[in-house]
Amino acid sequence: MEKKIIDDYEPGPLPSPRKMDRFGFLKQEINNPPDGLAKGREERRVRKWRKMIGVGGSDWKHYVRRKPHVVKRRIRKGIPDCLRGLVWQLISGSRDLLLMNPGVYEQLVIYETSASELDIIRDISRTFPSHVFFQQRHGPGQRSLYNVLKAYSVYDRDVGYVQGMGFLAGLLLLYMSEEDAFWLLVALLKGAVHAPMEGLYQVGLPLVQQYLCLFDLLMKEHMPKLGEHFTQEMINPSMYASQWFITVFSYSFPFHLALRIWDVFLYEGVKIVFKVGLALLKYRHDDLVKLPFEKLIHALRNFPEDAMDPDTLLPMAYSIKVSRRLEELKQEYNKKDGKPSLSTEIKGNQRQTRLNDPWSLKVARSLVVVVVVNHYCTKHLSATALKTSDLPVESRSSDLLLTPTAFGSHPEIFQVLR
Known part of the structure; x- marks a missing residue:
């Protein structure tokens, strides 16, 4: 049964390495290779990071305690791609979960069954379909993605599997093993370091409701003119921002931007999703306030290429201060049980x-x-x-x-x- 369903997806031959970008996605356009200065700068960054984390991450916790501001600044500049998987595990707390639960992942994959198995199989081909790792039918990418999602649906039967999880798991699998990706998914949804994400996928999507409500309030406070225009045009965040929170920008945003956001997200928490969302609206503010309903919907789902440049968008996001106000709004929301009319x-x-x-x-x-x-x-x-x-x-x-x-x-x- 499982094999028959996966057979419905025919990905075609794998692309040659020359047709892929440095992340493994099919190239949309020709990218110039980095020049000598950029390559040298990246090598120096890698050396700094290796010294900071130590062998296998042995010095990480000590360095974070001594120089937290340095760690924050370097993460915001971007984690070197060759070290990204290891650093993500260190900053998320998933490495500790793995060490405390030896053999659990294997047990979940091999010996347990899930009521969501057919749903997972059906959705596999929709996750990063343009990435070489997930294109091959029955290939290592699709098998690994299935295993991670199936294991989590068994590990947390209350949440199970919900569409959208695949993009989280798929992104993690591009930088770490199945078992490491599983425990990082557990760390995120169960809240090993930051607030748990499981409410994004529970019945009723309670955390999605909350985040969209808070985002709407923050947007109206930071950009009152745009907020008034959205109110007049009957635009609310559920029409354009749900996927921002559910997949942490990994669904439809350029991969190089998504990675930079995830670097910060894993270290600082969900506030970066609010900041990036506000920065996107701020970047296009002068255009958005002039558009009618139909064109607004299109614009809010199709940001221009220059808005997707991490070196432009992220500094703008970092400059938007939301932490204190976000906590105040969360408390107010929870007091009212988050139930509008x-x-x-x-x-x-x-x-x-x-x-x-x-x-x-x-x-x-x-x-x-x-x-x-x-x-x-x-x-x-x-x-x-x-x-x-x-x-x-x-x-x-x-x-x-x-x-x-x-x-x-x-x-x-x-x-x-x-």
């Missing part, structure tokens, strides 16, 4: 009088689905409806989402969407 949100987001074409109507209906999912995701809700909520609107099937059976014990909600 359903009727108010649906009424505000239908926009029937301003939608004159089928595409725009599809966007609005999909937004209402997101709002409904936020309020009505229970154990009785269709797993399919839940798992598609983090996908871009244009890639969802409206026929799949907009059916009475998709809302389980709440068929009356379907009438709101028609």
